[in-house]
Amino acid sequence: MIIKKERIDIENYSDDASGLRSTNIDKVFIPENEKEIQEIVQECNSKKEFLTVSGAGTGTVGGRVAFRGNVLSLERMNKIIEINREKKFAVLQAGVIVKEFLDEILPRGLFYPPFPTERTATIGGNISTNASGEYSFKFGSTRKYVKRIKVVLSDGRIVNLKRGQVFEKDGYLQVPETGIRFRIPRYVMPRVKKHSAGYYSCPGMDLIDLFIGSEGTLGVITEAEVSLIDSFENVFFCAVFFEDLKNATLFVKEIKNRQDLSENVLCLEYFDKNSLDFLRPAYSEIPSSAKECILFGVQINSESDLSIWDDLLTKYNSIENWLGNTEKDIEKLYSFRHKLPELINEMLRRKKQTKLATDIAVPEEMSLEMKNFYEEKIKHSGLNSVIFGHIGESHLHVNLFPETDKEIEIANKLLIEFAKKAVEFGGTVSGEHGIGKKKHNLLKIMFGEKGINEMIRVKRILDKNCILGPDNIFPLNLALSFNPSEIL
Secondary structure (H helix, E strand, C coil): CEEECCHHHHHHHCECCCCCECCCCCCEEECCCHHHHHHHHHHHHHHCCCEEEECCCCCCCCCCCCCCCEEEECCCCCCEEEEECCCCEEEEECCCEHHHHHHHHHHHCEECCCCECCCCCEHHHHHHHCCEECCHHHHCEHHHHEEEEEEECCCCCEEEEECCCCECECCEEEECCCCEEEECCCCCCCCCCCCCCCCCCCCCCECHHHHCCCCCCCCEEEEEEEECEECCCCEEEEEEEECCHHHHHHHHHHHHHCHHHHCCEEEEEEECHHHHHHHCCCCCCCCCCCCEEEEEEEECCCHHHHHHHHHHHHHCCCCEEEEECCHHHHHHHHHHHHHHHHHHHHHHHHHCCCCEECECECCHHHHHHHHHHHHHHHHHHCCCEEEEEEHHHCEEEEEECCCCHHHHHHHHHHHHHHHHHHHHCCCECECCCCCCCCCHHHHHHHHHHHHHHHHHHHHHHHCCCCCECCCCCCCHHHHHCCCHHHCC
16 A cells, blocks of 8 residues: 655645645555555544545546545556456456556457546546446446445445345335445435436435445445446447527437437537637638537448438538548547537636536426526626537536636526526436535535435435545535434
8 A cells, every 4th residue: 555645745636627626635545455445444434534535537526636634546446357248247446447448348349338528537436426428328327337336334344235236115225234224315316317416316226326426425436347238330420510500409309309310329419609619720621600510429230320310411401511430530520529628628727717617417308498598698698608518418518718706706696597497497417527526506406405414314324424525515514513313
């Protein structure tokens, strides 16, 4: 085990992609095996020292940024333990980098469906936030592909949780071989395809699903068994540019409503006019009259599939289409999608400007209404913005770029309005990135004080001293001040 205490050695663990940074880390533990993790957790629990689990630092909500106590880095827990081609599963330690995992399984004809857009993320980080990936329109989020996890609880006990082993009964869950029993949170989950906000809870739920998406607050995930599928070829990507906004909307609607189209779609992405303006310096070939763009990826099984898509593109009068069916062209088209956040971040660094962004997803039937709500509110605010993202899952990202203190105030108020409207529509305030330390107020909008207390009650049973993931999901002071009589 490596223990880092000097400020210069701790620096690399003090931030993540959220922009948050800590100068208050006591120690960084870097274990090499599960036993060392167990010892670290037991020591911190006995001394009531806080412990934040650190993955690769790709998170956008400050989940790994420790403003108090110690950091537990899983970077050396990076072994791929087993890849089973016949039964299509893999066993890996939580610190395995997704790209390295994909590089191992693809030559064997296997694929990990929920692989994230940021491939330098770790498997453990993905499970901790129930992350979603590039192909989430077709395959969904991480949760459904997790078959088993090993978790070190806050008192150092190790539990091996298998899907299908323990279910809610009479409103309660019981952790095997520990004697721990607790009532599941009592609130209504959102009606969306992607959700990563707070603890999962529903009648008949599987115990493993409580830990998936719990952002390191209930235990340290050390190992996971995940489902795989056969890899596939015959994929083509297409960026479709529209001048008529109505046609873009109808194009997306028909794709979603027709099973012969939607069943083979891997991803369905959206760019508004401001997004295209951001991209033009890098892609001068973007049509000057384009006001919206839809990028989609499709798995093609026959020549007739191609003709169906050709007919659809003709029907909605797109002004230009960029097609890609070779590996090089597909990579170029998907780079088009990735380039936008890169250019946004470059602009922010150059202008030393801030960004406020949403991670909202809503039910399919409210998708267009939510998009219209965004556009109308932004128009009246006068703020610079871009709207882009996963229109296939009704999960658009709104980025606001306030330049003055007054505009920052306006932008923060807009985020709250957006969250309230999403919740009103039955949506979630976080579709894929989690709550972390940045979105406590939005989670409260979604579940209310009562719902937050339901989460804290579970937290205090599984982590009595609140040492794990302090300030992730909800503020630490709320958890510590929770009335003990309300715990059981």
